[in-house]
Amino acid sequence: MQIAGLQKTTLVDYPGKVACTVFTPGCNFRCGYCHNPDLVEPKPDLQIIPENEFFEWLEGRKKWLDGVCVTGGEPCLQKDLPAFAKRVKAAGFLFKLDTNGSNPKMLGEMLDAGSVDFVAMDIKAPLERYETVTNAKTNAKVIAESARLIMSKAPDYEFRTTVAPKWYSKEDALAIGKWLKGAKSYYLQQFVPVNALDASFKSGRIYSPAELEELRKALEPFFGKVEIRF
Numbered sequence: 001m002q003i004a005g006l007q008k009t010t011l012v013d014y015p016g017k018v019a020c021t022v023f024t025p026g027c028n029f030r031c032g033y034c035h036n037p038d039l040v041e042p043k044p045d046l047q048i049i050p051e052n053e054f055f056e057w058l059e060g061r062k063k064w065l066d067g068v069c070v071t072g073g074e075p076c077l078q079k080d081l082p083a084f085a086k087r088v089k090a091a092g093f094l095f096k097l098d099t100n101g102s103n104p105k106m107l108g109e110m111l112d113a114g115s116v117d118f119v120a121m122d123i124k125a126p127l128e129r130y131e132t133v134t135n136a137k138t139n140a141k142v143i144a145e146s147a148r149l150i151m152s153k154a155p156d157y158e159f160r161t162t163v164a165p166k167w168y169s170k171e172d173a174l175a176i177g178k179w180l181k182g183a184k185s186y187y188l189q190q191f192v193p194v195n196a197l198d199a200s201f202k203s204g205r206i207y208s209p210a211e212l213e214e215l216r217k218a219l220e221p222f223f224g225k226v227e228i229r230f
Contacts, residue, residue: 001080002026003049004039008061010069014096014118015158017066022054024081027074029100030135031124032198033162033191039073040197051084058091067094067117076103085115096120101146102138111153119150119157123186125167126175133167144179151183159183160229163215164191166204173215177222185225188212 005023007013013021025042027034034040058068068088075081076099088095096118099107110116125133127140150157159180161168173188180186190212193202207215212228219226 001051001078001084003051003054004042004046004073006049006054006057009065013069013071014067014094017094017096018064019067019069019094019096020058020061020065021069021071024070024072024075024078026077027072027100028077028102028136029074029124029138030197031133031162032135032196032201033164033167034197035192035195036073037195037197042073051080055087055091058088058093062092065093067096069096069098071098074100074102076100076106082106082110082113082115085110086113089115094118098122099146100124100134101143101150104142104145104149107146108149108153111149117155119154121146121150121157121159123147123159123161123176123180125161126172127179128175129172147180147183151180156184158185158187160187160189162189162191163212164193164201164204164206166201170215170218173219177219181222183223185227186219186223187227187229188215188219189229 004025007021010021027040085095094117097116098120101121130138216226
């Protein structure tokens with residue numbers, strides 16, 4: 001599997017665990033607010049970390065790390081991701097996957113194999129607005145199927161949306177709530193207007209803490225837990 005970056009220790013990427021985070025290159029979405037543009041459209045000279053080199057390093061971290069997070073880009077574009085996850089599990093670590101939900105076939109196979117302990121799915125918008133927000137050809141049924149698989153099969157999971165007034169309204173929040181009603185947890189992530197894929201997003205207004213709290217309260221009836229991440 002292609003590894004484009006490694007954060008050797010994180011206390012926030014895997015809830016309640018000490019982990020490392022692996023970054024994979026490439027993404028099939030083009031969300032204007034994306035904060036990892038170098039991974040969305042990787043340059044030809046991008047340095048790739050050999051997989052065996054990563055696992056040699058990981059072997060020496062068993063005393064300190066609980067798990068491995070894989071994020072992107074979009075990890076499910078990597079055909080070797082299922083084998084990578086199994087290798088992480090075989091080494092004695094938990095495995096967390098961050099995904100945009102565009103590959104339910106791979107996701108379902110990994111969940112059935114028991115190689116994923118936690119899934120975080122980025123919910124971009126209500127299903128009918130996905131193509132507008134992602135700037136990509138998107139099959140809403142595919143996205144919905146990934147969410148269904150996660151809710152029914154993932155040992156642990158969360159849904160999350162990066163939010164700002166430019167593309168996420170209270171009406172959008174309620175539509176997402178109705179779609180994912182009954183899900184365990186949903187996070188509103190404050191947009192940080194730096195390093196965005198689309199430079200025009202850097203000058204947009206962001207929600208105030210009070211506005212985010214209003215959105216959170218509106219979503220409470222739909223989820224087991226709704227929280228804000230700054």
